Amino acid sequence: MKIAVLGTGYVGLSTGVCLSEIGHNVICIDTDEQKIKSLRQGISPIYEPGLENLLIQNAAAGRLLFTTSHREALNGAEIIIIAVGTPQMEDGGANLSYIVQAAKDIAANLVQSSVVVIKSTVPVGTNDFIKSIIEEHCNESVSFNMVSNPEFLRQGSAVMDTMQADRIIIGSENDEAAKKVQEMYRPLNVPFILTSIRSAEMIKYASNAFLATKISFINEVANLCGVVGADVKDVAKGMGKDKRIGEAFLQPGIGYGGSCFPKDVKALLHTANLNGVHFSLLKETVAINDFQQELLVTKAINRLGDLKGKKVAMLGLAFKPETDDMREAPSIKIARSLTKLGAEVVAYDPVAVDNAKNILGDTIRFASTVREAAVNADAVFIVTEWKEFRLLDLKTLMTTMRRPIVFDGRNCLEEDRIRECKKIEYYPIGRPAIVIGMT
Numbered sequence: 033m034k035i036a037v038l039g040t041g042y043v044g045l046s047t048g049v050c051l052s053e054i055g056h057n058v059i060c061i062d063t064d065e066q067k068i069k070s071l072r073q074g075i076s077p078i079y080e081p082g083l084e085n086l087l088i089q090n091a092a093a094g095r096l097l098f099t100t101s102h103r104e105a106l107n108g109a110e111i112i113i114i115a116v117g118t119p120q121m122e123d124g125g126a127n128l129s130y131i132v133q134a135a136k137d138i139a140a141n142l143v144q145s146s147v148v149v150i151k152s153t154v155p156v157g158t159n160d161f162i163k164s165i166i167e168e169h170c171n172e173s174v175s176f177n178m179v180s181n182p183e184f185l186r187q188g189s190a191v192m193d194t195m196q197a198d199r200i201i202i203g204s205e206n207d208e209a210a211k212k213v214q215e216m217y218r219p220l221n222v223p224f225i226l227t228s229i230r231s232a233e234m235i236k237y238a239s240n241a242f243l244a245t246k247i248s249f250i251n252e253v254a255n256l257c258g259v260v261g262a263d264v265k266d267v268a269k270g271m272g273k274d275k276r277i278g279e280a281f282l283q284p285g286i287g288y289g290g291s292c293f294p295k296d297v298k299a300l301l302h303t304a305n306l307n308g309v310h311f312s313l314l315k316e317t318v319a320i321n322d323f324q325q326e327l328l329v330t331k332a333i334n335r336l337g338d339l340k341g342k343k344v345a346m347l348g349l350a351f352k353p354e355t356d357d358m359r360e361a362p363s364i365k366i367a368r369s370l371t372k373l374g375a376e377v378v379a380y381d382p383v384a385v386d387n388a389k390n391i392l393g394d395t396i397r398f399a400s401t402v403r404e405a406a407v408n409a410d411a412v413f414i415v416t417e418w419k420e421f422r423l424l425d426l427k428t429l430m431t432t433m434r435r436p437i438v439f440d441g442r443n444c445l446e447e448d449r450i451r452e453c454k455k456i457e458y459y460p461i462g463r464p465a466i467v468i469g470m471t
């Protein structure tokens with residue numbers, strides 16, 4: 033099947049690569065010439081484990097092409113997938129300008145009947161709106177049908193999440209179009225859920241909002257555990273074993289970040305407000321997350337007092353491990369709060385430093401090793417749970433610090449390694465602190 037994908041971000045590129053991997057002829061279009069140039073050379077513009085290898089293999093097999101020309105890409109495409117960004121606007125709503133432009137690009141270049149699939153995360157009603165734009169601008173002789181097919185992949189495991197998805201949502205008002213999209217995905221052998229277009233649009237937002245709320249819930253439980261002397265690790269394990277609750281997304285920490293949860297929760301709240309629904313639970317999800325992102329700074333002030341002139345080593349910048357994405361990363365807020373209080377911040381991340389520099393500029397320093405960041409520091413903040421940090425030689429690292437104090441925002445250090453240290457103060461989230469050799 034010939035498929036055109038608009039947008040080569042996390043979703044467009046992962047989708048394009050995986051569809052070519054299951055035998056389709058895919059052409060990915062992006063308006064960003066630099067991205068297309070790099071993709072044509074077999075270089076992925078994003079850090080995503082496994083993606084670049086598949087890209088190279090499928091491009092070499094001639095099943096995966098890249099272009100900046102909508103005309104070239106849409107010619108002969110049986111399915112056109114829109115995977116452009118829908119970032120957050122000032123009022124919390126989703127910015128639909130990229131998707132509107134994509135619709136106009138499709139309309140201007142649609143030369144045969146096709147199925148237009150919206151994979152981008154869009155508010156309820158957007159598929160209908162986009163359909164009307166394409167209808168208005170396209171040649172009257174061509175026909176098309178819309179399918180809402182939201183994406184659920186996670187960054188850092190995008191390939192696996194696409195190839196082994198839990199479900200594929202197909203929202204359509206046209207049986208033939210729905211069948212065509214099912215046919216496209218059939219080799220993946222993933223269960224389909226067929227719904228109306230509006231329900232499919234809502235499934236995406238409800239799923240992300242539920243997961244974000246689960247995180248805020250466990251963060252509140254963690255904060256309470258910290259006060260009453262319970263250990264949130266045991267609490268989460270005990271809760272998660274109940275199949276009705278489930279173990280996933282019960283990891284407390286410094287709040288959720290990334291390109292999806294923050295904006296999608298706010299966009300759902302925006303839709304609720306517009307429709308006169310008072311979704312107060314979601315407002316609390318956001319408020320708890322804002323509080324949580326300041327938690328390490330609050331803990332450091334409680335322990336060290338005035339942070340002016342104190343050196344803080346920030347380990348991790350990306351919003352989660354296995355990605356270089358800095359969108360809405362908690363590290364940004366933490367770095368800004370620390371520098372505002374006069375602290376000196378030196379950060380290390382294995383892959384996200386270049387992206388972080390674009391956001392934080394020279395307001396903080398960047399180190400090329402953990403050791404360089406931590407030397408003479410008054411505290412270490414663990415912000416992203418990279419595997420590298422779990423395997424740290426903590427015992428030696430602590431001897432290089434001015435004060436061997438660790439605030440672990442991801443509860444990721446092993447107790448055995450902490451207990452090997454001769455001197456350490458270790459403060460996790462919602463778990464008892466460990467203090468060794470301090471006077």
Ligand SMILES: NC(=O)c1ccc[n+]([C@@H]2O[C@H](COP(=O)([O-])OP(=O)(O)OC[C@H]3O[C@@H](n4cnc5c(N)ncnc54)[C@H](O)[C@@H]3O)[C@@H](O)[C@H]2O)c1
Binds near residue numbers: 064185
């Ligand atoms: N990032 C994720 O993990 C993820 C997961 C599921 C769903 N989503 C949703 O998928 C959508 C895309 O997210 P992303 O993170 O991949 O976006 P992104 O911002 O990383 O990439 C979007 C790409 O689309 C390109 N583009 C913009 N207008 C275009 C046009 N008219 N024609 C062709 N290309 C165009 C941009 O140049 C950019 O490269 C969003 O709605 C997002 O909410 C994202």
Ligand SMILES: O=c1ccn([C@@H]2O[C@H](COP(=O)(O)OP(=O)(O)O[C@H]3O[C@H](CO)[C@@H](O)[C@H](O)[C@H]3O)[C@@H](O)[C@H]2O)c(=O)[nH]1
Binds near residue numbers: 282296
């Ligand atoms: O128990 C947990 C799980 C996650 N997080 C944080 O939550 C954020 C999001 O994590 P994750 O969901 O793993 O990453 P994303 O790549 O943002 O994926 C989410 O957002 C995507 C975009 O919509 C969806 O497709 C995915 O299904 C959804 O999981 C990150 O900051 C994590 O650190 C926690 O704090 N605790």
